[in-house]
Amino acid sequence: MKNAKELSSLGDILDYAIAFEQQAFNFYTALQTKVSKRLRALVQELAEEEQHHLTLFQELKNNPDIQHHIATMIRNPPSDHRFSDYIHVPELDDFPDDQSILQYALGREQVAMEQYTHLATQTPEGAIRDLFQFLAIEELAHKKELEKRYYELVHSGGV
């Protein structure tokens, strides 16, 4: 989806979503060895959550109901580039702190949520729209959980 084409097939979109989750999982997994043990539990949990999403997306793609629609062409959202940005490894410091890590995670969830919400609006009623709406809700729920954690972490003490 990084290219400028207007339409993508459902199969391509799901492949891209899987790559999106895979990349994040790989990133968090690699980060665990770089950060202080103090942050390892946080990063490990983020990796586990991405693993959960990755498995979910793969199962969805292989679902027979979805397979029927795999070639359906869908209009790409205008904010596509932001989604693509997060496919790449983020520019975090060599020794990122907890706030940077959570900000990155929040950014990912935000663009993913926007992406799926937009895709749902571009899709006629039916199984595919339901799928995108489900994915948007999933990302929103994850984002809310991260926001709560961010609030507790950053606003803890002294306020």
Added chain:
Amino acid sequence: MKSLFSPLKALSFLGRQPVTLPIEPRPAAPNYRGFHLNDWETCIGCGTCATICDNAAIRMVNITDLPSDPIKGFKAQRPAIDYGRCCWCALCVDICPTGALSLSREYVHVSLDLNTYFILPDNNGMHNLGFEKGWAKSSDSDLLDLKRKDMPELKAKERHSSFVEIVQGFDEKTAVLEASRCVQCGMCHDACPTNMHAPEYIRAIWEGNIEEAVRQIYRTNPLANICGRVCTHRCETACAIGQRGDPISIRWLKRYAMDTLSPERIKEIASEGKNTEKTHKKIAIVGAGAAGLTCAFDLAYQGHAVTIFEAFEKPGGMMRYGIPEYRLPYDKLDEDIEVITSLGVDIRCNVRIGKDITVTDLEQDYDATLISIGLHQGRSTRIPNSDHAQVYSSVALLRRITLQENIDISSKIAVIGGGNVAFDIARSLARLQRQQWGAVNIIVCALEAREHMLADDIEVIEALEEGITLLTSQGPKECKVVNGKLVGLTTIACVSIFDEQGRFHPKYDENTLITHEVNMVIEAIGQAPQLECLGDALTERLEWDKRGRPVINTDGGTSESWLWAAGDVVEGPDVIHGIAAGHRVANSIHQYLSR
């Protein structure tokens, strides 16, 4: 002759109908003092009724399925009445802080079973007969004084350009009158994180025995000058008098006792019962904040040799370098610390762990170590240009103000944050701004709406009185920089901050951006610990939680047997919780060393 025939007169009644009186009792007077009624919804289980009962006719009974919350001030207890003892004086009704208790107009109970004279009254009355209230609380009979005595404070114009203490303290007469309002229910004791003996010291103040008051205070609080000024006073939230009126000024009464007695006499009282035999055990404490100082006090009291390593110039942690002097004068802080050092605690300032001495040194040279380093690193919003030189961390700036460093105060300042720290820095800068510029031009941009702000109400009110402008529901978007110069702060309207489940989930109106023309921005959104001082090796050995804090047990023990952690670095959020944690850790360390 008449008297001779009188007995025969009785014969004249033989043919008459007998007169039968109904067995139902006559209706009682409207304010009759019959059997008790108790509204369980209003009753908080404080036990004041039981305390006042001279006949010991009332006993508080635990009710297992009732909710209990000492912080909010209600217990799962209700009064049970023994009618073998009750004299229906109604003092229990007149003293009841909530007005839950009353006496009904029901007064007949006949039974050979003595157990039936011991009842747990509710709203339905003794026999579920729906008798109305008789004697109930009225303004004439209420024994409580619901209005607290005024505390003299400096008016805004008297205080707004200096750091002189705002609250002036009670005089003797006012303190005694305020103390006389207390009903000794002990709800405050249960709500206090360190379970201060507030009823006891309030009673001692009422009796005019200040030495006894200080003695009661020192049973659980070695930082009483400080807590008498800046404690978050959960005790007052739980105070039973607060159910219908103003809670007792428990914090100010503590302050009165401490201010009244000489520091030298306080030292003598604090050391009463101290173990004079040395245990020859050495304890290192890193950080001289509330938790560290309390732990040091307790362990020195037990006869251990305690050394505190403090990174800053003077001890006190955030109490010195975070709380402005107009709330907590430094000499009062020093008085508390001098009591602790008088017990033999050695405080070494300007010693940085990880630089001047390592944790490995502490592990080798001491029998136990406590980490209580607080949260001294300000969090940044990390919005664009927040790394500009004119964007400051609130905690760093507060520290510089304490150190009386020369600060170049701008004429227009924005503070980001809605908590107490945001108001501490805003109000401190307002004083300096007024001194340097003759006027105040400071805005506080809080993400929260006014009703959800984290700062204490009094902080907000006093800040507004001092000329500070509060902008609520504003999220920081960008620090505006033109030609390398900070020219403003752009904020975005926050439409809502929490979702329907009450979780933090801010929503913004992207169309409502405001740029505030300022040349200095202060970030006061939160703080972080500086745990790098522990070193890589210990960091790897320790267990950490998901928020990057050392995992501790209920006594503050970490995964390393020789190491404890307490205070803001692991728990927060205020001085009194730090004191409570300091006690827990000291007890745990003492037990560890006594094995």
